[in-house]
Amino acid sequence: MARRSPGRPRSAAAEQAILTSTMALLAEVGLHGLTIGAIAARAGVGRPTVYRRWRSLEALVVAALISTVRPLRDLDTGDARRDLWLMLTGLTRDLRGRVGRGVLGVHAAVQAHSPLAQALRDHYLGPRARAFAAVVARGVASGQLRADLEPHLALDLLFGPPIYHLLLTGEPMGTRRLKATFAAVWRALAARPQPVSSSSTREGRRSGRLGR
Amino acid sequence: MARRSPGRPRSAAAEQAILTSTMALLAEVGLHGLTIGAIAARAGVGRPTVYRRWRSLEALVVAALISTVRPLRDLDTGDARRDLWLMLTGLTRDLRGRVGRGVLGVHAAVQAHSPLAQALRDHYLGPRARAFAAVVARGVASGQLRADLEPHLALDLLFGPPIYHLLLTGEPMGTRRLKATFAAVWRALAARPQPVSSSSTREGRRSGRLGR
Amino acid sequence: MARRSPGRPRSAAAEQAILTSTMALLAEVGLHGLTIGAIAARAGVGRPTVYRRWRSLEALVVAALISTVRPLRDLDTGDARRDLWLMLTGLTRDLRGRVGRGVLGVHAAVQAHSPLAQALRDHYLGPRARAFAAVVARGVASGQLRADLEPHLALDLLFGPPIYHLLLTGEPMGTRRLKATFAAVWRALAARPQPVSSSSTREGRRSGRLGR
Amino acid sequence: MARRSPGRPRSAAAEQAILTSTMALLAEVGLHGLTIGAIAARAGVGRPTVYRRWRSLEALVVAALISTVRPLRDLDTGDARRDLWLMLTGLTRDLRGRVGRGVLGVHAAVQAHSPLAQALRDHYLGPRARAFAAVVARGVASGQLRADLEPHLALDLLFGPPIYHLLLTGEPMGTRRLKATFAAVWRALAARPQPVSSSSTREGRRSGRLGR
DNA sequence: CGATAACCGAGACGGTACGTCTAGTCTTATC
């Protein structure tokens, strides 16, 4: 059975305060301006208390990001096209916040540090990828998506363009352009030769309803 | 008439040496490990000589990247599919080098600094985008690409997936997967099997209007 | 009750090492060549550890000088003339060393900084002045020195000439000239009516032999 | 005959402006805060123009001091005691000004640099010492001063105490104390055996008359 | 009168030291 280790147990309150102040400061000053001293001070905690839990600033930021993951509900509307559109808008909504911007930087900065990148993939991206895979699997099963479509390819195609756009322009993709991009991606993912007329009608209707 | 500014002119040799040693160190130690002192030392230059030219490390790195831009020849094989494939493999080849990895980090780190991001877009990405736009215009004109295809949308679709993959996995996309991705993207970009004649007229008009 | 301040206490060893290396470097390179970086390096200490204790190089040098004060023993030979001569030779011996030269520079450099000058007076010069005052008091009591002689006047008269000489020539006063100066000063300090013959003989002999 | 060297001659105006701004800045910011850049800027002159004339800041300061020497008139009142008193008060008056304070620092800072110290002695102190020697010689000749009195010894005795006092306290000696010091020094310098009673009366009278 | 030479201002050059900041570790007394 798991025995309690001796001595004073680590304060859960301190841990939470550190993570919270990390995210707050990440939003305020950006990844570049983050310092462990400032994080500890805002959390009302000594610096060594931070180091005791995370080896480096990067590790702390990764942990803080992971701690903010929301489940990314897979809504299962019964329509693969609609499901994918919802995931895409969910992604862009996340990227719009101040924290969201930082996430990209963390990805880029963390590249070399394999364990951290691994943790980020496992706990931050993994769940999203799994939810995404479920959507794709349902779409393939229902015949809406191409039979040979692999989930990771669909993921790259759907999320790649808006992320690339953000990276280059510094701004999240606007709604109009997002719709155009999605329409094009859908052509690459959808099972073949749907009747042209009905397809175009549905697109117009849907995108009109789904825009924010 | 344009007069020379008074005083000793800045040394072009020093400038070049700084840019060169910046790129060399970026490849060796990565963006995170870059130090203005180390750059200056390797360039055989005093630290103030660096600060005199660039306000910050970020600005210097952006300038160094810009100084390495190669024209990105547009080969014009006469086949739009082949042209696009060549651009895609060119991108991944660039990303494979040690410097290429750093570029992504620079993009992410620089996001907030608008002037730097602007410079990076204008001088590093801009030329590539222009070459890309030319390829797309030719493809549209020849009827191989969809008549309503806009160059920036094609750019996001083609380059977004491999970049996204690199960002997530830390590794450039493998050849096999790159081919699969390209095949899917092509489905989104290619003109349908319509009769060539009618479509080409419309397309020619469009691409003329959309080019920048 | 006096409570200890929290946190790690300052290292007494580091403090001592800094003071020691300050005096060593003062002797080696002079006041002008002193560098906080060099002091810290020789003390095996980080630069901030120096700044944490002293606000400036001047403050550090003053502290280092103070830390080297030796009690300046008042020997009390029973003869006021002999006591004063011993103090004078003690002063010149101190000034002869490499450090001694620096002291003058510190005095001059520190003039404007009242707190530092005050500290120097209180802890470096003060003790010497007190010992000096005791000698004068005994001499007055025994009738060897003028009844109305004030200690600070005696101090200026005795130490002023050799210091002035050092300041002007850069060299401590030679023994021969020191003796002549002392003989003259003694005339100004001694109680009058010594038997003219013996006193004048001794003085005459001395000053005659010692004059240059 | 001495030929004029070819090329554009050095600007006398620039030289004078540099010396003037040196003295002004010495008074404003002190020796420690002096920089060649600031001196050149205030003189409206390029930095190399300063270096062309003086090898170092110290050399410049010495030159600037020398350029301000006033002849130090020897008034020759016919009374040696009065002459000496006038020289003493002349010294203290000089030391009272802001520049005067700096002079001491220059002496101390310059110690090691023999050529500069030599120049300072030759051109700044030398003339004063010569005037002083003349006073002493007259006093000896008239029998007021001791027959065996050497000028340099008299100089040390007269100027040493107030200089020493300034060095220690940072303030010039006050009038009352200056009088007491002078009275004592006079005892050391004056020819001997005046009747005690009359001598003391004279001293009292004199010092009363001589006070400022 | 044109050539030559040393000066002039401005300002960049390679360096060095400054004083501050942050990293990551260590040492207290307290809980």
Added chain:
DNA sequence: GATAAGACTAGACGTACCGTCTCGGTTATCG
């Protein structure tokens, strides 16, 4: 044994000056 506090070594930061150099241009003497 974890805690808050705060010191520790190490080293990068961006700035200020140093003393030298390189510009374009000016002002003198000399041929």
